[in-house]
Amino acid sequence: MSLSPRLEFRQTQSLVMTPQLMQAIKLLQLSNLDLVAYVEAELERNPLLERQVEPEGERPAEMEGEGGDQLERVSDADLDPRASHASEAADGERDERVSDWLEERLETSRSAIEDRLDTTLENVYPDDAVREPTGLAPGGEAPAYSEWAGVGTGGRDDDGYNLEAFVSAETTLADHLEGQLALAVSNPVERLIGQNLIDLIDEAGYLSADLAGVAERLGAPLAQVEKVLAVVQGFDPPGIGARSLSECLAIQLKERNRYDPCMAALLSHLELLARREFTTLKRVCGVDDEDLAEMVGEIRRLNPKPGLAFGSGVIQPIVPDVFVRGGPDNWLVELNADTLPRVLVNQAYYSRVQKTTRNDREKAFLSDCMQTATWLTRSLDQRARTILKVATEIVRQQDAFLTLGVQHLRPLNLRMVADAIGMHESTVSRVTSNKYMATPRGIFEMKYFFSSSISASDGGEAHSAESVRFRIKQMIDAESPDDVLSDDTLVQRLREAGIDIARRTVAKYREAMRIPSSVQRRREKQAALSAG
Secondary structure, three states: OOOOOOOOOOOOOOOOOOHHHHHHHHHHHOOHHHHHHHHHHHHHHOOOEEEOOOOOOOOOHHHOOHHHHOOOOOOHHHHOHHHHHHHHHHHHHHHHHHHHHHHHHOOOOHHHHHHOOOOOHHHHOOOOOOOOOOOOOOOOOOOOOOOOOOOOOOOOEOOEOOHHHHOOOOOOHHHHHHHHHHHHOOOHHHHHHHHHHHHOEOOOOEEOOOHHHHHHHHOOOHHHHHHHHHHHOOOOOOOOOEOOHHHHHHHHHHHOOOOOHHHHHHHOOHHHHHOOOHHHHHHHHOOOHHHHHHHHHHHHOOOOOHHHHHOOOOOOOOOOOEEEEEOOOOEEEEEOHHHOOOEEEOHHHHHHHHOOOOOHHHHHHHHHHHHHHHHHHHHHHHHHHHHHHHHHHHHHHOHHHHHHOHHHOOOEOHHHHHHHHOOOHHHHHHHHOOOEEEEOOEEEEHHHHOEOEEOEOOOOOOEEHHHHHHHHHHHHHOOEOOEOOOHHHHHHHHHHOOEOOOHHHHHHHHHHOOOOOHHHHHHHHHHHHHHO
8 A cells, every 4th residue: 555645625514613603602591791791891892882761751752663773773863853952072082092092002903902802612612612602593693703802711801810700799698598598408399389488588697588478479388488498597607697686686585595494584585684773683583592693694695697697798689681571361571671772873973984994994993893883783683583582482381380389390301492492401590590580489580490300100290309209208208217218119109190200219208308318317206206
């Protein structure tokens, strides 16, 4: 076999990860606050972009109707002659600003701009850095990728590393409690209740809401809400989640094993302690002077506001991206217009400035600005449409939850939503990240509505993993010392109830709920029976 050089042609297909495609993907997963910050930066950088301002009662008639919702259109001054004088003055000032700006940017070629872009794959796919994108919403057009340096992992701007970016943010009280909730509660239904309770805890650490109202809003039994609250009240710092000062102090005393009937009587009469009526307190508590002094000293060493240990950091309010309202026959889903940046492209101004360019480099720069502005407006419109489409499908899938309550949360995953709306799972995942939905039962992150499922043995509708865990716990709680259920028995009973589940899955769920094995439970129950 002889080796000889030869020339051949080969045709292949590959997916090119362009900066525009990466920018379109990144816009999908930005929260509304990050999106507003990004658009503000683009408005500052690009003279062809304008913020759409529509004062009430002054919107031109030509902009009403179907064409009024277009993001890409000329400015209001071009449509309304009354605004021409103000527009000319503003444009004259902008001409001077843009002329100076072009002078400053003459040395910045198009290739130099792209070199300055943050285009690492880690920023687009933080979970799998080398994974190829599988597409946006059908018909979506990619916007231009511009300077958004240092946003993802691996990002770096021209000034080098920002050491402050590596400093961890201050942990808030809510973050501290949510981390403990994820470890203490495995049932997603109870975790959802716990998350709502944590959201209602003020900065001092007190729960200001009525539990009956919370149970009614979530559609959950009051006993279950009280059970979850008891779990939250066991979190650090001690005393968190209390509904009154006496309950806060009682939780801390129980933590120190110093809560007895005398101390309970003292806590129920704190107003007497505030008025320093010690004689009455001694009679109520049934103690002498020495014991009362010791009890008062114990109370003074407690923290009446445990939540303040985490400081008063800046609290960002949750602004929902989608509103869900009940209609006559179905649920109405609409976008929150306040979270959607409204920008437009001033094409008339672009045409006028283009005539004043002096060389090809200025023309190329203006063309690049025009392309960036056009892609941005189209990408914002496509992002809004995609969020609305995904949110509508989630509401359709979780209709029982919205109607009947948290106990009826259906099993749902990304593939089910993606297949229903004709998108890829990665797109749905990015759309549901950092997005919130306001429903009659409260504000929830879109990812709350996703949970795993267990197949039905009879081929019927699948069961959510949460409901299966709840069944297992119910059966174990109802067992007697003489009839302790093994994992095999649990599997058998679950299959009789139409749930197809493996023994190792039952064991995994049982261990996740911190329930001991059948052997250990039998010993504990028999020991308790003998002691009784």
